[in-house]
Amino acid sequence: MGERIKVGLVGMGFGANFAPICRDHPDSELYGLCRRNAAELERSGKALGVSRLYTDFADMLSVQELDAVLIMSPVAAHYTMAKAALEAGKHVAATVPMAETKQECLDLVETRKKAGKIYMMFETAVYTRTFLYVRELRDTGKLGKIQFLRGSHQQNMSMPGWPDYWYGFPPMLYATHALSPLLALPDRNVESVTCYGSGTIREEYAKRYNSPFAVQTALLKLKDSDLVCEVTRSLFDTIRQFRESFDVYASKLSFEWEQIAGEGPVLHSNLEDAERISIPDYSHLLPPSVRAYSTGKVADEGHASSVQGGGHGGSYPHMVHEFLCAIRENRNSAIDADKAANWTMAGICAHESALRGGEKVPVPEASL
Secondary structure (H helix, E strand, O other): OOOEEEEEOOHHHHHHHHHHHHHEEEEEEEEEEOOHHHHHHHHHEEEHOOEEOOOHHHHHHHOOOOEEEOOOHHHHHHHHHHHHHHHOOOOEEOOOOOOOHHHHHHHHHHHHHHHHHOOOEEOOHOOOOHHHHHHHHHHHOOOOOEEEEEEEEEEOOOOOOOOOHHHOHHHHHHHHHHHHHHHHHOOOEEEEEEEEEEEOOOOHHHHHHHOOOOOEEEEEEEEOOEEEEEEEOOOOOOOOOOEEEEEEOOEEEEOOOOOOOOOOOOEEEEEEEEOOOOOOOOOOHHHHHHHHHHHHOOOOOOHHHHHOOHHHHHHHHHHHHHHHHHHOOOOOOOOHHHHHHHHHHHHHHHHHHHHOOOOEEEEEOOOO
């Protein structure tokens, strides 16, 4: 594929962060935008210099010359849109989670296999500068043998501005931000999950999804590994400053996330030594034209995903770059459908386990 990859973007809320990256990346052309609100769509198109505008996703997919789509729509649409796009012969990148049920995840794996197109789940947590730093420690052998990993995603989504479907959403059904670093560092899938719920959320939230838990905490048994990981999630009626964190305990060094935003993470060494460290930027891994987007600047600072989450650690251009490179090089993406399914189903199984009082739940196999 010698020409620039023609990319269509659907969803201009959170997706607005990705539009200029696709426009400015040397391997892609921001070819079209899709948004339900026609007036807002027109404004977005004008601001980005895009003339191919669609209020219907099916119309966008019918454009033969379109190579790929980025799906930044609400959670409930991820499965149907990704499936439709793959079946239309488009490469697909979609934000998390992959789908809402185990069967949907498994079906997308099969759809991806039949389509023969590139699929990538855009998981920000494994492209933040902090994750890239710890991955570098792993790759250079400085960590040593990984012994245990812990992740958390604690967020108070009671604040106004979120789409209505979020209120009362069970924490573990949106668990990939917390668990993905724990799986990516040892490069292993989850085999089984045991999870407990703790506390209760307000009744009007709990009845929406028949899920009462304020906090859910899971133990993940990794396949073909001696590792067990711990994941904690909370979304409502549990006060804590926002954080998506991971800790790594290893034989040579251990890494712990900062407790308060801005104070810096801690690196442990020797027997009793510990120091706060500064995390470098990894924009040198990107083409020069999109390096500025790794600073974490967001398209709309007032958007709820920006107030809580910021620029997700400079991850956005790294994800776009990986997706485009996978297309250009005709290889599997770093988070292909099988891995995306395992990461997503681990959270779904964790929620099932909590509803069953901590019963061990196996995660279905998903392979390409």
